[in-house]
Amino acid sequence: MRPERKPAGEGLLVLEHFLPYRLSVLSNTVSGRIAKSYEQQFQLTIPEWRVMAVLGRFPGLTAAEVTERTAMDKVQVSRAVARLKKTERIEQRAVEGDRRARHLFLTDAGRAVYDEIVPLARDYEQRVTADLSAAERAQLERLLDKLTAAAVKL
Amino acid sequence: MRPERKPAGEGLLVLEHFLPYRLSVLSNTVSGRIAKSYEQQFQLTIPEWRVMAVLGRFPGLTAAEVTERTAMDKVQVSRAVARLKKTERIEQRAVEGDRRARHLFLTDAGRAVYDEIVPLARDYEQRVTADLSAAERAQLERLLDKLTAAAVKL
DNA sequence: GCAACATAGTTTCACTTGCAACTATTATCA
DNA sequence: TGATAATAGTTGCAAGTGAAACTATGTTGC
Numbered sequence: 001m002r003p004e005r006k007p008a009g010e011g012l013l014v015l016e017h018f019l020p021y022r023l024s025v026l027s028n029t030v031s032g033r034i035a036k037s038y039e040q041q042f043q044l045t046i047p048e049w050r051v052m053a054v055l056g057r058f059p060g061l062t063a064a065e066v067t068e069r070t071a072m073d074k075v076q077v078s079r080a081v082a083r084l085k086k087t088e089r090i091e092q093r094a095v096e097g098d099r100r101a102r103h104l105f106l107t108d109a110g111r112a113v114y115d116e117i118v119p120l121a122r123d124y125e126q127r128v129t130a131d132l133s134a135a136e137r138a139q140l141e142r143l144l145d146k147l148t149a150a151a152v153k154l
Numbered sequence: 155m156r157p158e159r160k161p162a163g164e165g166l167l168v169l170e171h172f173l174p175y176r177l178s179v180l181s182n183t184v185s186g187r188i189a190k191s192y193e194q195q196f197q198l199t200i201p202e203w204r205v206m207a208v209l210g211r212f213p214g215l216t217a218a219e220v221t222e223r224t225a226m227d228k229v230q231v232s233r234a235v236a237r238l239k240k241t242e243r244i245e246q247r248a249v250e251g252d253r254r255a256r257h258l259f260l261t262d263a264g265r266a267v268y269d270e271i272v273p274l275a276r277d278y279e280q281r282v283t284a285d286l287s288a289a290e291r292a293q294l295e296r297l298l299d300k301l302t303a304a305a306v307k308l
Numbered sequence: 309g310c311a312a313c314a315t316a317g318t319t320t321c322a323c324t325t326g327c328a329a330c331t332a333t334t335a336t337c338a
Numbered sequence: 339t340g341a342t343a344a345t346a347g348t349t350g351c352a353a354g355t356g357a358a359a360c361t362a363t364g365t366t367g368c
Contacts (some may be wrong), residue, residue, distance in 0.1 A: 013272045015207050015223070019279050020184045022298050025225045027181035029305040030174045045324090053169050064346060070169070071179045075326065078347055100333050100346040118167045125173050128304045132297070140297050143290060144176050150282045151183040199354090218316060229356065232317055254316040254363050 034124050042113050043087070047072060047080040049117065052089060055106050056114040060093075062101040089113060188278050192271050197241070201226060201234040203271065206243060209260050210268045214247075216255040243267060 015021050031046065038044045044052070050070050055061060058069070063081055067074045081104065084090040089110035092102035106114060129137055169175050185200060192198045198206070204224050209215060212223070217235055221228045235258065238244040243264035246256035260268055283291060 011269060011272060012211055013207050013275060015204075015211060017295070018207075018275065019282065019294075020181070020188055020275070021204070021207075022302070023177065023181040024185055026298060026302045026305060027174075027177040028225065029302065031178055033305065033308055034174055047324095050169070050175070053167050053172075053175075057166050057168065062346075071182075073326075074347070075349090076324095078349090079324085082348085098334070098346080102346090115165060118165060121167060121172065121174075124308070127308055128173065128301060131300050131304055136293075136297060136300075139290075139293055140173075140301075141171075143286070143294050143297065144180060146285050146290075147282060147294075148176070148180045148183065150285055151180060151187065154187055154278070154281055201354095216316075227356070228317070229319090230354095232319090233354085236318085252316080252364070256317090 030128060034121060037120060037124075038117055042117065044113070044117075045080070045083075047076050048084055048089075051077060051080045051084060051104075052106065052110060052114055052117075055090060055104055056111070056118070059105050060103040062095060062103060064101065066104065084110070184282060188275060191274055191278075196267050196271065198267070198271075199234070199237070201230050202238055202243075205231060205234045205238060205258075206260060206264060206268055206271075209244060209258055210265070210272070213259050214257040216249060216257060218255065220258065238264070 035046050035049075038049055050072060051066055054066055054069050058065075061069070063074065063077050066072070066081075067077045070077070072080075081090065085092070088107055090104050091107050092104055095101045095103055129140075132140065189200050189203075192203055204226060205220055208220055208223050212219075215223070217228065217231050220226070220235075221231045224231070226234075235244065239246070242261055244258050245261050246258055249255045249257055283294075286294065
């Protein structure tokens, strides 16, 4: 005989209120939509775009520094860099005093792509947050900060 | 102040304030941590756990209904179901009047696993949100609702 | 009644991914 | 100095992924 199920709120998990689940659905939806546009328009994967985004802001980082700044792992960065080199969106220059690492830079072509994507990304973000008041947006930032800090700490 | 001066970073994208990026990092961190605990303890992947979670709450859903409820795609569900059948965490029963679909249920063994994981998941969620006041938690729910609705609509 | 279409679920294929092992180089220190 | 450890980045492998094709079944319209 199957035992009676426990009352909701105790033995059941209400998936649609479960934070990890909600974050995952939201994140996949948001990232998926954006990715579609630049995958098709520019043949860029998400990891590639992340690397470009961070190099657009911090030219000359090494792959290891990109890894730190993006929360990607080093394999993912290595492969994204390889593809971006092949498609000539980035180039490498020697690091003085360390022949293992190389500085990474957007090429002119890479910067052109970057300059096209940035407004698209901004625009998309604005549309997603269009229903939020300024106060809510500030609150969102704060909450995301808190949650991220807590999650990393555990 | 000189009004014609452009705000800093207009043509730049500040990745660490870019919503899709922040959501992705947070979601991956949160889901990754939880996954670690049940992957090791129960040999369960994230998609498998999702299917179990939704069946724990809504016994008898078909694979297509699981797909709807979890925002997973049907291939992912199909594979998770296949693995869960093999490990005898779920079982299938005929749908009257439709021989294509089958109702899915947790087995007793499946429910036992579910009953063990639910408190772990809850506990983890509570620790992630421990720093939030009740008001902030309510606000978080509201913001996630709004963002999800907006993202889906676009 | 049956051709055309729709749906449930599975499989195939061509990728992508994450882990661990690997090469090459640099740092540490007895 | 030379042994050992640490670091930058790459690669091999096993597993996972999504898109599209596929099988089987069910529905619709003429």
